[in-house]
Amino acid sequence: MNISRDEQRVLHVLAQGGCVRAHRDEGRRITRVECVTRDGLVLASCNLAVFGKLKRKRLIESRASGPYRISRRGREAVRPQLDNRG
Numbered sequence: 001m002n003i004s005r006d007e008q009r010v011l012h013v014l015a016q017g018g019c020v021r022a023h024r025d026e027g028r029r030i031t032r033v034e035c036v037t038r039d040g041l042v043l044a045s046c047n048l049a050v051f052g053k054l055k056r057k058r059l060i061e062s063r064a065s066g067p068y069r070i071s072r073r074g075r076e077a078v079r080p081q082l083d084n085r086g
Helices: 005-015 048-056 072-078
Strands: 019-024 030-036 060-062 068-070
Touching: 005 019, 005 030, 005 048, 005 068, 005 072, 030 048, 048 060, 068 072
Parallel strands: none
Antiparallel strands: 019 030, 019 068, 060 068
8 A cells, every 4th residue: 555654654653542523513514633642732734634545545543533543554555665685
């Protein structure tokens, strides 16, 4: 699966215990997202485009209307690959 650099950064933050908070307007449409690390810092490379791609690929999910966290599929995608060169 092809994952961009920004998507990979967000997945790494989520794999280490972070979350993505979605802010909605009155129409319940997502207008802004912020990726928060487990230490409370905000990741600047997380925007609506990156959020949409991760959600479309089902690499993140929300349970019980909570913040978005990494899914099982996301954990498998972010896993590093072994070097098979010798």
